[in-house]
Amino acid sequence: xxxxxxxxxxxxxxxxxxxxxxxxxxxxxxxxxxxxxxxxxxxxxxxxxxxxxxxxxxxxxxxxxxxxxxxxxxxxxxxxxxxxxxxxxxxxxxxxxxxxxxxxxxxxxxxxxxxxxxxxxxxxxxxxxxxxxxxxxxxxxxxxxxxxxxxxxxxxxxxxxxxxxxxxxxxxxxxxxxxxxxxxxxxxxxxxxxxxxxxxxxxxxxxxxxxxxxxxxxxxxxxxxxxxxxxxxxxxxxxxxxxxxxxxxxxxxxxxxxxxxxxxxxxxxxxxxxxxxxxxxxxxxxxxxxxxxxxxxxxxxxxxxxxxxxxxxxxxxxxxxxxxxxxxxxxxxxxxxxxxxxxxxxxxxxxxxxxxxxxxxxxxxxxxxxxxxxxxxxxxxxxxxxxxxxxxxxxxxxxxxxxxxxxxxxxxxxxxxxxxxxxxxxxxxxxxxxxxxxxxxxxxxxxxxxxxxxxxxxxxxxxxxxxxxx
Numbered sequence: 015x016x017x018x019x020x021x022x023x024x025x026x027x028x029x030x031x032x033x034x035x036x037x038x039x040x041x042x043x044x045x046x047x048x049x050x051x052x053x054x055x056x057x058x059x060x061x062x063x064x065x066x067x068x069x070x071x072x073x074x075x076x077x078x079x080x081x082x083x084x085x086x087x088x089x090x091x092x093x094x095x096x097x098x099x100x101x102x103x104x105x106x107x108x109x110x111x112x113x114x115x116x117x118x119x120x121x122x123x124x125x126x127x128x129x130x131x132x133x134x135x136x137x138x139x140x141x142x143x144x145x146x147x148x149x150x151x152x153x154x155x156x157x158x159x160x161x162x163x164x165x166x167x168x169x170x171x172x173x174x175x176x177x178x179x180x181x182x183x184x185x186x187x188x189x190x191x192x193x194x195x196x197x198x199x200x201x202x203x204x205x206x207x208x209x210x211x212x213x214x215x216x217x218x219x220x221x222x223x224x225x226x227x228x229x230x231x232x233x234x235x236x237x238x239x240x241x242x243x244x245x246x247x248x249x250x251x252x253x254x255x256x257x258x259x260x261x262x263x264x265x266x267x268x269x270x271x272x273x274x275x276x277x278x279x280x281x282x283x284x285x286x287x288x289x290x291x292x293x294x295x296x297x298x299x300x301x302x303x304x305x306x307x308x309x310x311x312x313x314x315x316x317x318x319x320x321x322x323x324x325x326x327x328x329x330x331x332x333x334x335x336x337x338x339x340x341x342x343x344x345x346x347x348x349x350x351x352x353x354x355x356x357x358x359x360x361x362x363x364x365x366x367x368x369x370x371x372x373x374x375x376x377x378x379x380x381x382x383x384x385x386x387x388x389x390x391x392x393x394x395x396x397x398x399x400x401x402x403x404x405x406x407x408x409x410x411x412x413x414x415x416x417x418x419x420x421x422x423x424x425x426x427x428x429x430x431x432x433x434x435x436x437x438x439x440x441x442x443x444x445x446x447x448x449x450x451x452x453x454x455x456x457x458x459x460x461x462x463x464x465x466x467x468x469x470x471x472x473x474x475x476x477x478x479x480x481x482x483x484x
Contacts, residue, residue, distance in 0.1 A: 020046045022352070023140050023153040025129045025298075028055020029062075030329030030341030031159030032113050032122075037349040039120040046123040046151065048142055053113040053124065055161055057338040059106050060183050065206055067102035068186070069370050072213040076372065083409055093214065099187050125151065131299040137324020138303055155324050155352050158312065159345065160298065162330035165290035171259035172198065172287055178261045180286045182207070192216050192283035196268055198256050200227035202369040204288030205239075209371035212248050219249040219282070221256050221270055228369060232381040232430040234396075234416060239432060242373055242412065259285055293331045309333075316359025318348030326352070340365050366444045368437040373413050376440035379428030379447055382418055391421040393453075395477030397469045399433045401484035404464040410434035415473040417443075424452035429473075435466055442470055453478060 027049035127144030164181040200222040226236040253273030311333040318326040329341030369375040399405040399413040413433020429443035
């Protein structure tokens with residue numbers, strides 16, 4: 015007979031859930047994970063990882079088409095879309111299998127099925143439906159890590175049909191390369207897919223309702239990205255709105271209201287919806303338990319506590335930022351608090367964000383505008399890629415690194431980058447922010463030469479009028 019009593023049950027096996035489960039097992043808890051699909055969640059199977067595999071293909075394709083710049087010759091460059099997709103799925107499968115191995119290694123019980131909660135003694139009971147049968151599991155602590163999904167607006171036709179109108183899931187496994195593609199929304203998901211399809215040859219139009227693309231980023235980054243994408247041939251409408259989308263035969267018809275009030279009717283082969291995220295709060299029994307839900311997300315404190323005895327929530331389910339690494343760290347904080355340790359509460363301003371388009375975008379902390387809004391007197395440093403030897407050698411001399419400091423204390427408030435490989439650089443500033451670093455420590459740190467990281471140093475120096483190489 016299978017075990018039904020645990021110290022900790024985690025509902026959801028994504029980056030938040032499986033990490034929380036592993037940490038619970040490390041701390042001596044008898045732990046189980048409930049997963050209705052594949053371990054690894056959306057991130058490993060349909061998000062973070064497989065998109066990076068697609069974007070890697072696009073990077074290689076771009077380099078091959080520009081081989082002459084490096085003294086190489088490559089003729090008749092083409093691609094096999096089926097093979098491109100298969101590679102991406104293989105990468106996802108490998109990592110999901112790796113999570114299964116981690117569960118076994120840490121002696122975490124994996125329960126397959128759909129979960130809902132009912133009132134219990136120490137914590138809500140977890141009822142798992144599998145093969146038409148309900149099984150009741152109990153634990154002293156239950157963590158919800160059910161994630162989120164793409165937002166849709168059915169009344170405007172902004173709803174996937176699986177063929178012509180896509181979310182990220184369908185966009186990951188195209189059966190053919192669209193000639194004309196409409197991307198609705200220019201956050202990280204939208205802009206990554208726009209970049210992939212444009213690089214592979216599609217004619218791409220991006221529509222963003224706000225006044226700039228990647229609107230969560232610093233305004234200077236948004237402006238630079240806009241120029242870069244337009245140079246690549248993308249059509250981008252900001253301050254615009256897709257009022258209606260419909261499928262007619264083999265085309266997608268879209269009514270777009272532009273920023274000046276003019277309306278355009280256009281047709282496309284496919285459309286990708288990237289208009290936001292909603293939490294997976296339905297059919298879990300949360301309302302009956304008294305869990306507070308706001309705009310489809312569960313409200314928690316900095317330790318994942320929901321206010322309901324024994325029930326916690328982490329990851330995308332709890333709201334922005336919707337990032338895998340945020341979910342994982344929330345899971346660790348939550349479990350360590352449950353175990354009686356003293357972790358620091360989640361500090362979202364120290365969480366880096368990365369967008370893997372070309373040029374890449376990365377940031378952590380406050381933007382210049384947000385720092386001013388918060389009342390800081392600031393110093394701003396900015397160093398361009400064109401002033402860096404490694405960037406020039408790579409053939410990637412477009413971009414910049416921007417830093418923002420508190421003028422009074424020297425505290426690093428934020429850092430913002432756009433350019434080649436910046437997603438691999440931002441962690442240096444994330445560590446700095448976590449350690450409450452000032453400009454002094456960063457200035458006295460020796461950065462290796464020749465590396466792109468030297469721009470991080472130069473940007474700090476520039477904030478204090480001491481830049482050397484530009």
